[in-house]
Amino acid sequence: xGYDPANPMVDRITDIGPPHFEQFFPPVVKKNYGKWLYHExxxxxxxMHKSETGDECWTVRVGAARLISIELIREMCDIADAHCDGxxxxxxxxxxxxxxxxxxxxxxxxxxLASRGNKFPVGGTGAGVTNIVHTQGWVHCHTPATDxxxxxxxxxxxxxxxxxxxxxxxxxxxxxxxxxxxxxAVHASDIAILGVHRKPPMIDHDAITGLxxxxxxxxxxxxxxxxxxxxxxxxGEEVKSVKVNADRCMFCGNCYTMCPAMxxxxxxxDGIAILVGGKVSNSRSMPKFSKLVIPFLPNTTPRWPETVAxxxxxxxxxxxxxRKYERVGEWAERIGWEKFFEKTGIPFTIKSxxxxxxxxxxxxxxxxxxxxxxxx
Amino acid sequence: xxxxxxxxxxxLEKGPWPxxxxxxxRQAETKPECWDILGxxxxxxxxxxxxxxxxxxxxxxxxxxxxVGRYSDSPKEFPGVAHFHTVRLNQPSSKxxxxxxxxxxxxxxxxxxxxxxxxxxxxxxxxxxxxxTPNLEPLFYDLTHDLNMxxxxxxxxxxxxxxxxxxxxxxxxxxxxxxxxxxxxxxxxDEIHRPAFPYKFKFKMSGCPNDCVAAIARSDFAVIGTxxxxxxxxxxxxxxxxxxxxxxxGGSHAGRDWGKFNIKKEVLDLCPTNCMWMxxxxxxIDNSECTRCMHCINVMPRALRPGADQGATICVxxxxxxxxxxxxxxxxxxxxxxxxxxxxxxxxxxxxxxxxWWMEVGKNRERVGETIMRVGLPTFLKVMEVDIIPQHVRExxxxxxxxxxxxxxxxxxxxxxxxxxxxxAQ
Numbered sequence: 001x002g003y004d005p006a007n008p009m010v011d012r013i014t015d016i017g018p019p020h021f022e023q024f025f026p027p028v029v030k031k032n033y034g035k036w037l038y039h040e041x042x043x044x045x046x047x048m049h050k051s052e053t054g055d056e057c058w059t060v061r062v063g064a065a066r067l068i069s070i071e072l073i074r075e076m077c078d079i080a081d082a083h084c085d086g087x088x089x090x091x092x093x094x095x096x097x098x099x100x101x102x103x104x105x106x107x108x109x110x111x112x113l114a115s116r117g118n119k120f121p122v123g124g125t126g127a128g129v130t131n132i133v134h135t136q137g138w139v140h141c142h143t144p145a146t147d148x149x150x151x152x153x154x155x156x157x158x159x160x161x162x163x164x165x166x167x168x169x170x171x172x173x174x175x176x177x178x179x180x181x182x183x184x185a186v187h188a189s190d191i192a193i194l195g196v197h198r199k200p201p202m203i204d205h206d207a208i209t210g211l212x213x214x215x216x217x218x219x220x221x222x223x224x225x226x227x228x229x230x231x232x233x234x235x236g237e238e239v240k241s242v243k244v245n246a247d248r249c250m251f252c253g254n255c256y257t258m259c260p261a262m263x264x265x266x267x268x269x270d271g272i273a274i275l276v277g278g279k280v281s282n283s284r285s286m287p288k289f290s291k292l293v294i295p296f297l298p299n300t301t302p303r304w305p306e307t308v309a310x311x312x313x314x315x316x317x318x319x320x321x322x323r324k325y326e327r328v329g330e331w332a333e334r335i336g337w338e339k340f341f342e343k344t345g346i347p348f349t350i351k352s353x354x355x356x357x358x359x360x361x362x363x364x365x366x367x368x369x370x371x372x373x374x375x376x
Numbered sequence: 377x378x379x380x381x382x383x384x385x386x387x388l389e390k391g392p393w394p395x396x397x398x399x400x401x402r403q404a405e406t407k408p409e410c411w412d413i414l415g416x417x418x419x420x421x422x423x424x425x426x427x428x429x430x431x432x433x434x435x436x437x438x439x440x441x442x443x444v445g446r447y448s449d450s451p452k453e454f455p456g457v458a459h460f461h462t463v464r465l466n467q468p469s470s471k472x473x474x475x476x477x478x479x480x481x482x483x484x485x486x487x488x489x490x491x492x493x494x495x496x497x498x499x500x501x502x503x504x505x506x507x508x509t510p511n512l513e514p515l516f517y518d519l520t521h522d523l524n525m526x527x528x529x530x531x532x533x534x535x536x537x538x539x540x541x542x543x544x545x546x547x548x549x550x551x552x553x554x555x556x557x558x559x560x561x562x563x564x565x566d567e568i569h570r571p572a573f574p575y576k577f578k579f580k581m582s583g584c585p586n587d588c589v590a591a592i593a594r595s596d597f598a599v600i601g602t603x604x605x606x607x608x609x610x611x612x613x614x615x616x617x618x619x620x621x622x623x624x625x626g627g628s629h630a631g632r633d634w635g636k637f638n639i640k641k642e643v644l645d646l647c648p649t650n651c652m653w654m655x656x657x658x659x660x661i662d663n664s665e666c667t668r669c670m671h672c673i674n675v676m677p678r679a680l681r682p683g684a685d686q687g688a689t690i691c692v693x694x695x696x697x698x699x700x701x702x703x704x705x706x707x708x709x710x711x712x713x714x715x716x717x718x719x720x721x722x723x724x725x726x727x728x729x730x731x732x733w734w735m736e737v738g739k740n741r742e743r744v745g746e747t748i749m750r751v752g753l754p755t756f757l758k759v760m761e762v763d764i765i766p767q768h769v770r771e772x773x774x775x776x777x778x779x780x781x782x783x784x785x786x787x788x789x790x791x792x793x794x795x796x797x798x799x800x801a802q
Contacts, residue, residue, distance in 0.1 A: 003517035008437045013520035015565035018466035021554045024474045025544065034543035034552070038678040041627040049545050057545055065396040067505070069403035069410075070482035070491045077475035077482075088478075090471040090495055092540065092589050099545075118392050126628030133498065138420035139413070140446055140462060140505060142428040149396045150388055150421065157391030166631035182696035184498040188593040188704070219740070222699050254698050260430035267424035280593045282585035283671045284648055287592050287704050301421040302384040324634050325625075325646060325671070356701065 026087040028057045028101040044164050045122035046106060058106050059099050062113060062120040063131055063156070063163060066094040067139060067149050072119070079120075083109045093131040093173075095124045126166035129159050129315070133185045134176040137195075143253055144178035145195030145270040146299050152176055154303040155193070155311050162315065169322040169331070172315060173279070180252055188278040190328040191311055192290045197251035199269035200225075200244050201262035205233045208241045212259035217242055220258040222356075225249040272297045272307050276314060276340075277329030288329040293341070295351030310346075317344045342372040377408040377456040380415030384422060400492065407491035412456030413506065416448060434461050434509050436516045439569040442527030443512060456490075459508040463489070463515065464501035464528035466561065466568075469554035470541040471496065480523050488515040498594075499578065500538030501528035526565075532741075533571040537561050537579035540588035548673065549583025550601030550686035551714040556581050559720050560727075573731075574738035574747075584682065585670050591691070591705070596744045597727060598691040598705045599714070603683030606663040607672070613679035614639075614659045625675050643672050687713045690726055692756075693745030703745040706753065708760060710767050726760070733759045754779075 004010060022030065032051035039049045047059040076096060080088040083105060089097045098109055113120040124130035132155065135141070137148030155174065162168065175189035179197075186192040208214070218226045225248035231241035242262070244255070251269075256262045274297070278290030293314075297306040314328070321343060322331035332340040341348045354362040388397045397414070404410035416427050432445025444462040451458035465481070481502070485491060490506035497503045507515065519525050528536035537560055540546070542553030560579055561568070580595035582588055584602070591598035616622045617637055623630060624637045639659070644652045651665035652672065659679075661672075673680045690712055691705030712722055730744060733756075738747045748756045757764050782789035 003514045005513065008513065011517075011521075012438060014438050014526075015569060016520060016524065016526045017562045017565055018468050018558070019477065019525060021469040021472055021544075021558055024468055024472040024477065026472075029472070029544050034549075036543070036545065036547035037681075038547055039626050040623065040677075041630070044631065047626075049547070059545070063394060064495065065394045065399060066494055066496075067396045067399075068493055068495055069399045070485050070493065071403050071406070072399050073478055073482050073493065073495070077478050080475050086475040088473055088475070089541070090473075092538075094496060096495075119394050121392065121394065126625070126630070128631070135498070138417055138426045138428075140428065140444075140460065142426060142430050142446070144426050147417075147420065150385075153388050153391070153393055153395060153397075156393035160392045163393075166628055168632075171628070180697055182702070185590055185593065187696055187702040188590065216740075220699070252698065256430070263430075265425045270424065280587050280590040282587065282592075282667075282669050283674060284646055284669055287587075289702055289704075299424045301424060302387040324629060324642060325675070358701070 024087060024089075026057070026085055026099050026101070028055055029099065031055065032057065041125045041166070044128065044166055045125055046110075047125060048103070055101065056103065057099055057101060058103060059097050060106065060109055060113070060122060061091070061124045062096050062098070062122050063124060064090075064094055064096050065149065065153070066131075066134065075116070075119070079109070079112055083112060091124075091131075093124070093133055095131050096120075121160070121164060123164040127168045127170050128164075128166045129162035129168070129172045129174060131163075132156060132174045132176055132193075133189075135178045135183045137178045141178060143181065143257055143265075145197045145253070145265065146178050146272050147301075148176055148178045150302060151193060151272070151304050151307060154305075154308050158308045158312055159315060168315075168319050170325050170327045172318070172328060174311065181257070185280070186275065187289055188280045188287060189290055190276065190278065191314055192275040192278065193307060193311070194273045194275060195270065196273045196296065197253055197264050197266065197270050198296065199251060199264060199266045200246045200249040201253075201256055201264040203231070203241060203244065204261035204263070205231045205239055205241045206235075208259065208261035209239045211261050214240060214242055214259075217255050217259035217262065220254045221249075222252060222254070223248045223250060226255055267299070271299050272304070274307070274310050274314070277327075277332045279327050279329055284325070285327075285330055285333075290329075291332075291337075292352050293344075293346055295349055313346075314344055336370050338370055338372045338374060342374070348374060377411050379404070379411050380418060382414050382418040385414060385418050403491045407486070409456030409490050409506070410492065412454040413460075413490065413492065416450060416454045416457055419450065419453075428460075432461065434512060436512055436527070439527060440571045441529055441531035441533055441569065444530055445509075457506065460490070460506040461509065461512065463504040463507065463512070464497065464530060464536065465504060465519070466526050466528040466536050467496055467500050467502045467538075469539055469557040469561075470544060471500075472541075472544065477523070481525075484515065484518055484523060488518075497528075499528070499535050501536045527569070529568040531571040532573045532575050533569070533577070534564050534567040534573070535576055535578045536568065537581070538589055539581040540583050542581075542583045546583060547677065548586065548601075548670070548682055550603055550682050551581065551583055551599065551688050552716055553581040553583050553589075553599075553601070555716050556599065556714060556720055556723065559716070560723070563724065573735060575741045575743050577731075577734075577744065579727075581688075585668060586674065591694075593694050593704055595694055595705065596692065597730065598694060599688045599723065600691065601682075601686065601688050601714075602668050602711065603686045604711055605683035605685040607661055607666065607683055608681040609659060609661070610679050611658055614676065615657055617676050617679055618657065622676075622678050626677050643675050646671055687711050690723075692730065693743070693748050695743040695745045699741075700746050700749060703749075705745070706748065707767060708757070709762060710765070729760055
């Protein structure tokens with residue numbers, strides 16, 4: 001039995017989809033499905049949901065590195081077996097939630113989690129910083145301009161106290177993407193860490209003809225910087241290739257995604273941009289895109305001190321200045337972006353001025369502005 | 377596979393946040409290829425550049441996606457990651473698990489893979505990180521035969537749908553997000569496993585406008601729960617909040633002294649439409665002016681609840697920046713009943729209208745949001761056969777470059793310039 005390579009289509013099962021979710025519900029969830037009345041966060045990382053049946057579901061949320069081993073998953077299973085009838089879940093921000101059906105069961109669970117060193121930090125609820133949604137980085141991807149897991153660990157270490165407390169004006173969502181494909185939530189997060197390149201691609205004329213569909217590479221450029229040319233390879237042969245107009249290239253890397261013969265990663269050129277002020281919820285204001293406020297910080301391995309300091313600074317100025325319930329973007333728009341730059345001490349550079357297609361809508365067509373230190 | 381020196385990564389074992397490096401080292405004790413994951417990552421930290429080759433096309437027979445191929449650019453140095461393919465498993469809706477199933481997955485991955493995972497990928501899949509090409513078919517065989525699980529999506533197809541936890545443990549969910557997510561996933565297995573689209577297409581469902589799965593930002597087809605009657609109010613509980621018996625926002629701000637709860641400052645004045653007021657100690661809402669943003673409900677969960685006439689708003693076309701810039705999803709259908717009894721046929725009808733059109737009209741690697749931008753929202757709304765209403769725009773256009781069809785204008789477009797000249801000399 002098992003897979004037979006000589007008869008690959010024999011006994012093949014397909015299109016069965018995921019297991020049905022209901023079989024994994026803890027009994028208290030199954031019984032009270034759709035009957036919940038209200039909830040409360042009783043301490044950082046601990047939620048209580050009250051049902052119209054009178055039942056309570058107590059949830060303990062713990063941070064996780066997202067990139068985790070099966071040994072760690074098995075350890076989580078041990079905890080869930082001992083305390084939670086063998087059930088647990090993951091959140092949309094890659095935290096883990098352990099659920100019990102009475103208050104009395106919460107403290108033993110918290111004690112068990114605390115007994116395992118720093119593997120299971122409890123938090124991520126309410127007006128704090130929760131887990132950083134992030135990507136593959138140098139652990140698995142071929143197009144990154146920075147790492148994901150390393151930067152996230154460095155940042156979370158520094159702002160860890162905000163994970164285990166609820167002291168901010170509102171929840172702050174931090175996200176990271178290692179290139180501007182923005183897998184995940186970088187374009188709509190309170191604070192976003194984005195891997196960026198700063199050098200145009202190199203063209204491998206020896207490989208491009210056989211490796212790439214040139215029209216795809218040409219069509220992949222948002223600015224029309226890639227055009228077809230006849231080039232000479234290292235053997236002196238004339239080959240069909242492409243040319244990149246460096247003046248029009250803004251280093252997005254999409255041509256490399258389409259064509260392996262156009263690599264652009266570079267240790268000195270690559271680094272991180274910081275964007276702020278995005279949100280997805282409709283609460284109070286409409287969803288917002290994050291805006292670029294720091295165009296470049298270097299990839300200083302292994303702990304990215306410049307990026308860590310930038311995130312912490314934005315967080316602390318926001319925490320001090322914003323009103324209750326105000327998300328980072330709501331705060332920045334209320335005080336005005338000129339005040340955002342002044343208060344955070346972030347130098348405003350020409351790189352933050354939009355010059356892509358619909359850019360005009362982002363310029364200030366008004367006499368309404370505040371006099372800040374920027375006006376000499 | 378021997379252990380490598382990892383002085384840079386060792387620095388990431390320090391600090392309070394759970395360390396992926398410590399975890400990798402622990403896994404390496406039983407899965408030595410993890411030493412090569414660490415070794416190559418250390419090299420990337422030293423060189424400040426990725427060491428994965430471009431692309432990689434692998435998979436299982438019968439499917440056109442589900443596995444992301446990856447090869448090391450330094451396979452001699454790191455033979456354990458020479459092949460390092462990622463297998464996407466379709467997760468159960470909203471990621472509840474039983475430990476028995478999780479242990480089965482761990483055992484399967486111990487047998488065939490590196491022992492490392494992503495719990496979970498951004499789209500929702502349970503990601504098994506790192507295996508070799510020869511292991512893919514045996515893994516898939518055991519996955520389907522023994523674990524009764526399937527792969528997720530990758531490529532130009534319907535990607536793995538995902539949802540918030542909905543009615544399972546939230547009092548605000550206006551739709552059965554998990555049932556809808558599971559039903560659509562099962563209904564569209566063919567579209568998930570065999571790429572037939574111009575580009576990728578994603579479904580996400582959130583139970584309310586708080587949008588905990590970020591459907592409006594991260595899916596081509598976003599189903600977001602809402603209601604169309606009055607917010608349900610418990611005036612005694614409102615008094616409870618005013619008296620300080622209940623913590624505002626469920627206790628979200630308990631870590632800092634924000635003063636005594638002030639309903640005017642924290643609720644009435646922050647309402648985006650100013651449709652709330654107090655009459656004595658009674659809270660009043662002009663529901664006809666309410667845009668259902670959730671703020672008042674979020675702040676006073678014991679006193680206010682979404683209305684009872686529930687359904688969803690359908691928004692279409694969110695995407696990340698490449699190629700033409702990031703987009704949020706555009707409101708297309710203001711209110712749709714989400715009915716499990718009819719097997720969600722109303723939702724399926726909407727999806728198929730979009731697909732029938734986009735599969736014909738969409739250019740190669742053009743997300744549906746970009747197709748809508750290219751042809752225009754008016755054309756898209758006509759295709760969708762929805763009544764065009766003011767809710768479709770944030771504001772009316774300000775430029776006067778308006779298209780008319782010739783049948784809309786008396787006399788049509790065909791005219792004779794000679795007739796025109798009889799009355800108007802050149």
